[in-house]
Amino acid sequence: MVRSEMINKVGKSSNEYDFIVIGGGATGIGIALEASARGYSVVLLEKSDFTKSTSSKSTKLVHGGVRYLAQGDVGLVREAVVERGLLTQNAPHLVKNQSFIIPTQGLFDELQYTVGLTLYDLLAGKLSLGRSKRISKAKTLKRISNINAEKITAGVVYHDGQFDDTRLAINTLQSSSEMGAIVLNYCNVKGLVKNKEGKVSGVEFIDEETGIEYKIKGKQIVNATGVFADDVLRMDSPNAKKTIAPSQGVHLMLDKSFLPENDAIMIPKTDDGRVLFLVPWHNRVVIGTTDTPIEKESLEPIALEEEIEFILNTAGRYLKKSPKRSDVLSVFAGLRPLAAPSGDGKKTKEISRSHKIFTSDSGLLTMVGGKWTTYRKMGQDLVDKTEKNHGWKHVPSKTKHLKIHGYKENVDHNNPLYFYGSDENEILKIAKVNGNSNIISKKLEVIDAQVVWAVKNEMARTVEDFLARRTRCQLLDAKESIRMAPRVAEVMATEMGKDLDWQKNQVAEYQEITSNYIL
Secondary structure (H helix, E strand, O other), rough: OOHHHHHHHHEEEEOOOEEEOOOHHHHHHHHHHHHHEEEEEEEEEEOOOOOOOOHHOOOOOOOOOHHHHHHOOOHHHHHHHHHHHHHHHHOEEEEEEEEEEEEOOHHHHHHHHHHHHHHHHHHHHHHOOOOOOEHHHHHHHHHOOOOEEEHEEEEEEEEEEEEOOOHHHHHHHHHHHHHHHEEEEEEEEEEEEEOOOEEEEEEEEEOOOOOEEEEEEEEEEEEOOHHHHHHHHHOOOOOOOOOOOEEEEEEEEEEEHOOOOOOOOEEEOOOOOOOOEEEEEEOOOEOOOOOOOOOOOOOOOOHHHHHHHHHHHHHHHHEOOOHHHHHEEEEEEEEEOOOOOOOOOOHHHHHOOOOEEEEEEOOOOEEOOEEEEHHHHHHHHHHHHHHHOOOOOOOOOOOOOOOOOOOOOOOOOOOOOOOHHHHHHHHHHHHHHHHOOOEEOOOOOHHHHHHHHHHOOOOOOOOOHHHHHHHHHHHHHHHHHHHHHHHHHHHHHHHHHHOOHHHHHHHHHHHHHHHHHHH
């Protein structure tokens, strides 16, 4: 994926594309994959970096959603557990089977969760990741040594998927581009183009790097901008009614000592009625999340004090070694693009998580809701809908068993480069040739060659792109990532032909953004 080549293609072509997708998060990426796999021509435009917003701030779970089962949404859970199984098959270098333990309190808990989770397993059919079962108190304490023994009577084990969201995004974009899609970050759509009949027939966008404006034509324009969907709907129709009710979810990053073994913990009952997860991830522990309705969407939402306290307090009740503010390596907030409820007074946790597609009078398609787990199915549904709306001949979906770029089986998760899958050898070659196996961070096990690779093959354009999303340093240890920034800027500048001023600005911008990740 070379950005300059892609922008040149768009600039020189007077083609009408089959799909122009606005938004480079999970939704847009799933649509680009599906459409390009069916042989359609696709342009995807993202105003900042891919997954900059919500899609890089998930709980890192590929899951059916145990609590949606409790809410009786069996259809949603069935769809998600099937997609979860397909993802473990299509991207095994990024998605793995993760065992969870629910600490129980009393016989009723044990029965309720064992029965509920057995249904959860059955819904997945052949794609189940493992059977749920009750385990004794002694076994639970052995498997989670940091759990507070006084708080539990036993445990229930179940299985879900765990993944790296932005790495899946980059690899999926690479797969799409290999099938002919043009995918561009830092391209901001400024307006929609309409024909005489008032139908959307293209977009105008500005390349944020050069300031050059482009106008391109498309048969189907898709609004896949997540929490920013209403902005695009207002471009289409200034009086468009609100479709999004953003809700903020916050996560904290802790070191491995808070969950030394390999099981994750799911705490099913918290004060706000949500579940709390503690999940091992990249040799750290992700803990979250919250559900706070937010008035205004932003690209860099900031965790509220009460959200941080809520997570620390809830975890503290269940753990012997309870986390304090000083233990937090990073705090990150993301916004969920929930479909706004039609009635008033609905709690955000009750708003449906299923995806919805709206067709505007102009022919614009907007997709809202959904989650990473079902991103492939969301793409499938959107492309099916487009074929129907336009009366195109139906092309069957080809993504169900499509191996994602980097596909590699049996990865060793102790290898610091495991998440590159089959690309790992190419990175090691760069390290060998350039003699730059120079270590940028011992703590986070990052080398120069990864920066070179990210610039050349993964469209990293800024220090933040590399530290936050091509690797996960910003989330894993915010302070350490700030320390790494000058060296990352230096390597990027060499690759991109940038000067010292660019380096200084990049480091300053990265420090400013990342200061919000430090408590």
